[in-house]
Amino acid sequence: xxxxxxxxxxxxxxxxxxxxxxxxxxxxxxxxxxxxxxxxxxxxxxxxxxxxxxxxxxxxxxxxxxxxxxxxxxxxxxxxxxxxxxxxxxxxxxxxxxxxxxxxxxxxxxxxxxxxxxxxxxxxxxxxxxxxxxxxxxxxxxxxxxxxxxxxxxxxxxxxxxxxxxxxxxxxxxxxxxxxxxxxxxxxxxxxxxxxxxxxxxxxxxxxxxxxxxxxxxxxxxxxxxxxxxxxxxxxxxxxxxxxxxxxxxxxxxxxxxxxxxxxxxxxxxxxxxxxxxxxxxxxxxxxxxxxxxxxxxxxxxxxxxxxxxxxxxxxxxxxxxxxxxxxxxxxxxxxxxxxxxxxxxxxxxxxxxxxxxxxxxxxxxxxxxxxxxxxxxxxxxxxxxxxxxxxxxxxxxxxxxxxxxxxxxxxxxxx
Amino acid sequence: xxxxxxxxxxxxxxxxxxxxxxxxxxxxxxxxxxxxxxxxxxxxxxxxxxxxxxxxxxxxxxxxxxxxxxxxxxxxxxxxxxxxxxxxxxxxxxxxxxxxxxxxxxxxxxxxxxxxxxxxxxxxxxxxxxxxxxxxxxxxxxxxxxxxxxxxxxxxxxxxxxxxxxxxxxxxxxxxxxxxxxxxxxxxxxxxxxxxxxxxxxxxxxxxxxxxxxxxxxxxxxxxxxxxxxxxxxxxxxxxxxxxxxxxxxxxx
Numbered sequence: 001x002x003x004x005x006x007x008x009x010x011x012x013x014x015x016x017x018x019x020x021x022x023x024x025x026x027x028x029x030x031x032x033x034x035x036x037x038x039x040x041x042x043x044x045x046x047x048x049x050x051x052x053x054x055x056x057x058x059x060x061x062x063x064x065x066x067x068x069x070x071x072x073x074x075x076x077x078x079x080x081x082x083x084x085x086x087x088x089x090x091x092x093x094x095x096x097x098x099x100x101x102x103x104x105x106x107x108x109x110x111x112x113x114x115x116x117x118x119x120x121x122x123x124x125x126x127x128x129x130x131x132x133x134x135x136x137x138x139x140x141x142x143x144x145x146x147x148x149x150x151x152x153x154x155x156x157x158x159x160x161x162x163x164x165x166x167x168x169x170x171x172x173x174x175x176x177x178x179x180x181x182x183x184x185x186x187x188x189x190x191x192x193x194x195x196x197x198x199x200x201x202x203x204x205x206x207x208x209x210x211x212x213x214x215x216x217x218x219x220x221x222x223x224x225x226x227x228x229x230x231x232x233x234x235x236x237x238x239x240x241x242x243x244x245x246x247x248x249x250x251x252x253x254x255x256x257x258x259x260x261x262x263x264x265x266x267x268x269x270x271x272x273x274x275x276x277x278x279x280x281x282x283x284x285x286x287x288x289x290x291x292x293x294x295x296x297x298x299x300x301x302x303x304x305x306x307x308x309x310x311x312x313x314x315x316x317x318x319x320x321x322x323x324x325x326x327x328x329x330x331x332x333x334x335x336x337x338x339x340x341x342x343x344x345x346x347x348x349x350x351x352x353x354x355x356x357x358x359x360x361x362x363x364x365x366x367x368x369x370x371x372x373x374x375x376x377x378x379x380x381x382x383x384x385x386x387x388x389x390x391x392x393x394x395x396x397x398x399x400x401x402x403x404x405x406x407x408x409x410x411x412x413x414x415x416x
Numbered sequence: 417x418x419x420x421x422x423x424x425x426x427x428x429x430x431x432x433x434x435x436x437x438x439x440x441x442x443x444x445x446x447x448x449x450x451x452x453x454x455x456x457x458x459x460x461x462x463x464x465x466x467x468x469x470x471x472x473x474x475x476x477x478x479x480x481x482x483x484x485x486x487x488x489x490x491x492x493x494x495x496x497x498x499x500x501x502x503x504x505x506x507x508x509x510x511x512x513x514x515x516x517x518x519x520x521x522x523x524x525x526x527x528x529x530x531x532x533x534x535x536x537x538x539x540x541x542x543x544x545x546x547x548x549x550x551x552x553x554x555x556x557x558x559x560x561x562x563x564x565x566x567x568x569x570x571x572x573x574x575x576x577x578x579x580x581x582x583x584x585x586x587x588x589x590x591x592x593x594x595x596x597x598x599x600x601x602x603x604x605x606x607x608x609x610x611x612x613x614x615x616x617x618x619x620x621x622x623x624x625x626x627x628x629x630x631x632x633x634x635x636x637x638x639x640x641x642x643x644x645x646x647x648x649x650x651x652x653x654x655x656x657x658x659x660x661x662x663x664x665x666x667x668x669x
Contacts, residue, residue, distance in 0.1 A: 013641055022637035030641040032651055037643040146578075160575040160659045207652050359582070359615045359649040380651065 123151025
């Protein structure tokens with residue numbers, strides 16, 4: 001099996017670095033891809049569960065654009081729904097009618113909520129949610145999970161990061177995931193001053209095993225929030241529609257006050273949603289919050305079509321089954337080489353790590369070797385499965401993984 | 417006050433630390449110091465203590481008190497020490513009055529030489545030997561500064577508190593120089609040279625790349641993507657380390 005080279009990606013990157021700060025920024029930055037030179041940076045086209053880079057290399061995609069691709073790239077039905085809206089007028093004076101249709105559909109679809117607002121990115125909504133909580137409670141502070149990710153606003157970033165000031169985190173209290181006592185302590189130490197608690201359905205840090213909530217964790221959090229008048233915000237941006245079509249809170253059995261969605265909501269079209277209970281509708285209405293493109297009809301049409309299709313085919317079930325098939329195959333393969341491949345999280349968005357080397361270097365090498373053979377694996381982040389991943393993709397991926405295990409075994413011998 | 421204290425610790429524990437390698441790699445300074453056999457104790461009221469020991473052609477800069485220093489220099493405050501390091505003040509000698517000519521003569525030549533290497537100009541950096549030593553000293557200063565910023569700077573302390581146990585290796589390819597920084601139970605221990613089982617590594621392609629990278633002439637993300645700098649292992653350790661290192665210019669210019 002030949003390994004890929006990326007001369008055109010590197011050439012484009014050099015040009016990019018001249019005119020774009022750090023070439024490619026944010027979560028698309030090649031920096032956490034180890035080594036970066038084993039990965040493609042630029043895509044030329046995509047179809048189904050695959051994409052082709054500018055060097056013509058073909059990849060089975062297990063990052064799915066870091067989550068938004070859920071039904072497959074260039075999905076005809078979704079693209080048509082988007083195009084239908086574009087033909088009518090995409091960014092017009094006056095909100096589009098499809099917005100109401102989408103809102104009604106989502107309020108029916110998602111469990112326990114009564115209204116929805118739309119924006120573009122996940123961070124728009126996590127920020128909005130905390131503002132609503134502050135307005136509704138008249139309190140200042142937000143509790144979040146240490147290592148949790150809710151976007152890039154200054155308050156969401158850990159202290160010390162460039163462009164943030166110490167004051168940005170003044171009203172943020174960070175607690176450990178799955179540690180209810182830590183939350184209780186934060187609440188006790190700040191009587192009547194906690195506006196909200198925000199967390200993802202389960203813990204999805206980078207470079208670390210993902211962690212599901214312990215039994216009863218969410219129920220206890222919910223009860224504490226109710227008792228203390230704290231707004232419970234679920235950041236379902238990454239997990240949403242890969243665990244349960246009714247929202248990931250149904251998967252884990254609790255009822256949040258506000259839920260943020262993005263990523264899988266529209267199969268790659270730019271839209272995010274904040275949903276909430278009727279008790280918070282008035283506070284939400286009072287807050288002025290908007291953006292130039294938040295009323296685009298195209299992504300709303302795409303979102304409506306995506307959600308309907310995902311519901312029709314039971315997308316989360318398909319993705320979890322496909323993910324499990326792949327994970328089982330990879331874990332078994334790893335064993336034959338003497339490697340313990342640990343899978344954490346839910347199979348539709350698994351995080352993998354070869355535990356034989358705690359520095360992660362062995363795992364990073366294996367992921368890089370897979371990528372250079374056509375299975376796009378990152379080593380730092382949870383992967384994403386889509387409904388477009390088929391058995392033939394899984395089979396091909398296992399063949400690639402086998403070759404990659406051989407390559408790392410050759411490199412490291414019996415060191416691990 | 418805190419700022420002056422951190423700066424004083426950086427000056428003593430990170431900047432002066434480079435004297436050890438200056439007498440090793442600069443032939444003129446090696447010749448100058450080869451017969452020195454004495455020690456200088458730095459005492460700062462409300463601040464750090466360190467000593468420089470010359471013996472058998474070698475130099476050792478260490479934290480704390482020397483058992484029998486030849487010269488004792490006292491500073492009324494961290495700011496006093498910093499003024500001296502900036503060439504704007506003088507220490508108060510407590511011991512070794514007969515060696516004052518040495519301090520103002522040969523020893524001053526040594527420290528002037530260190531300053532020369534630590535204050536590069538574009539012209540100086542065109543000389544290979546200068547580039548190599550400037551890069552080596554910059555790398556060493558970064559490694560040893562990391563401990564001080566990680567222990568004292570409020571933000572640095574917070575960032576350091578989340579770094580998991582293990583060692584980080586920073587190496588210039590192909591054959592060094594290299595530094596390692598060990599994190600263990602909240603303690604930060606820098607060292608010169610490699611470490612056998614690092615948890616995270618940063619390799620800089622060559623001296624020129626390293627110099628540009630360490631002096632922030634190229635941004636880290638671009639350098640990594642282009643392969644000029646390679647990172648591997650527990651990348652969050654390197655991320656945190658980078659956030660701490662980025663605070664050095666707040667204290668040392």
